[in-house]
Amino acid sequence: GISTDWHEREIREDPVFGIGGALSYINPLIFSGIADYVVLGDGEPVLGHLVGECRKYLSHGDRRKLWENLSEHPSIFVPPLHRDMILSGKDVARKKSFVSDMEGVRGKSLWVCEDSVFGKTVLVELQRGCRRNCSYCTIPSSFGPVRTRSLDKVIEDIDTVKDSENLQVGLVTPEAGDYPHILKLLEYLSFSGQAVSFASLRVDNLSEEMVEALVRSRRYSLTVAPEAGNDRLRFSCGKIFKNDLILEKLSMASRIGVTQVKLYFMAGLPGEEMDDVDSIPELCREIHFHTGLKVRASIGLFVPKPMSRWGMEQICPPDEIKARFRRLKRTFAKGLPRGCSASFHNEGESFLEHSISWFSASNGSLPGGLNRRALSAIIKEYVPDKQFVREQLEILGF
Ligand code: SF4
Incomplete structure (x- = not known):
């Protein structure tokens, strides 16, 4: 197969591997050992240069020249040229591109x-x-x-x-x-x-017109993200709306013809106590009782992401999140009416997501490839140094 390591690909003359999209906005260092190039931010302003240089590469075939030429655009991060500079703290003069019009x-x-x-x-x-x-x-x-x-x-x-x-x-x-x-x-x-x-829609933004449009489209299920079961914790998430408003909006949706609601919650949020965890099934019960809607809760582990306000918070330790999920599963299985159910994200995948999203330029290669065993090894061995990652992202112009 094709190597996931840019250095090995150069030796083996494997294809060039470029990356763009959502992760390039958040932490492109993840690809430091993988990609030949990463487009930083919106692709549109970069495409002309990128396509032009890739076309030239098809005729000259010199990978080092391709890297050099791509790096002339300030919104293309070229790990084979820039990684060592970042590691030694040198300015790489990169910046994310944003379409203005x-x-x-x-x-x-x-x-x-x-x-x-x-x-x-x-x-x-x-x-x-x-x-x-x-x-x-x-x-x-x-x-x-x-x-x-x-x-x-x-x-x-x-x-x-x-x-x-x-x-x-x-x-x-x-x-x-x-x-x-x-x-x-x-x-x-x-x-x-x-x-x-x-x-997913914000509950506080939900209007009759939006719900009517869904029902007209024969969509009778609505997805909203209260994140927390009570007002205090939801407010700390930056979602300033109360349980009362959720009940009011979902009652309106039910009147218009919606029959089911999917609710996204997070467990392991900063400042969360067991009472907060218990408030999740409690809110589901109330919604079912007041609106008659079938309620499906989807509960995941809070993963602190680079660049977010809570990025520097710690992820909930494995034992604690397991205890929270066990408690929630018990309540949903025994303590709630049949119209309420819950599914739980795989916490192992959330820990993996956390580790990978905080990769730095120093550990941006995946020596074992992209298979599950290699990825699991990452969670065990890698404890992100978030301050270090932030400093490297700053060098990258983030
Ligand atoms: S900040 Fe993020 S979660 Fe909040 S409304 Fe905007 S996109 Fe949605």
């Missing part, structure tokens, strides 16, 4: 196969960046300022596929309710008879 971006992606993760969907981008500042979330500090696409451009994208049968419109944005033209967009979709889907 969203009118020129290609904002859609078409999924035509029913068995794909999104089903038959046209994904349409509405916005980048988020104006809120939830403590656990890395989007406000990593993904740049809020930039929105105009309603005309969004509708133009939707119209290109309006004659396709059974194609739903998936709205891509950190928080759909914050898109300034959301109501007009929903009106348009309703008028043109197109089904719509949102990712």
Whole structure:
């Protein structure tokens, strides 16, 4: 197979391996031992240079020259050239790229196969960046300022596929309710008879129009993320809305025709006590009782992410999170009505996510490849030095 190590790939003349996307905004050091290059931030301003140099590489075939040429763009991190500089504290003169004018971006992606993760969907981008500042979330500090696409451009994208049968419109944005033209967009979709889907929605933003659009699209399940079962802990997450508001909004959704709600919670949050853990099933019970909705809780371990406000917090130790999950499982199994159920994220994967998301330039290679055993070894051996990672990210211009 192809080596995951850029140095080995050079020796073996394996293909060049480049990376872009969400992780490049948060911690590109993860790829220090893996990638030939990483595009930092939005791809659009970099694509011209990147594609041009890759084309030239196809004719000259000199990998070192490709690295040199790619590094001329300040938003391309080239680990074979920059890693040692970062390790010795030298300025690498990199910066994340951000599109300032969203009118020129290609904002859609078409999924035509029913068995794909999104089903038959046209994904349409509405916005980048988020104006809120939830403590656990890395989007406000990593993904740049809020930039929105105009309603005309969004509708133009939707119209290109309006004659396709059974194609739903998936709205891509950190928080759909914050898109300034959301109501007009929903009106348009309703008028043109197109089904719509949102990712998780903020409860405090949930409007009748949004719920009606979902029900019209024959979607009777809603996904929201209270994060915590009580107001105190939710407020500390930066989500300033109370349980009363959750009940009010979900009652409204139930009246309009929603039959089920999926609720995302986190356990192991900073400042969490056992009472806070117990408040999760309690809130689920109340929602079921007050709204009649079928309630499905999805409970995961809080993972502190680089660049987020809670990034420097510690992850809950394995024994403690196991005890919390055991307690929650018992309550959901025995103490709640049949209309309430819960599923739990695999905590091993959350610990792995935590370790990898805090990789530094010093340990950015995966000697055993990307198989499960090698990845499990990472969790056991790697204790992130977050201050060290932050300093290296600063050198990278983050
Ligand atoms: S969790 Fe959602 S609303 Fe909060 S900062 Fe992140 S993207 Fe914005």
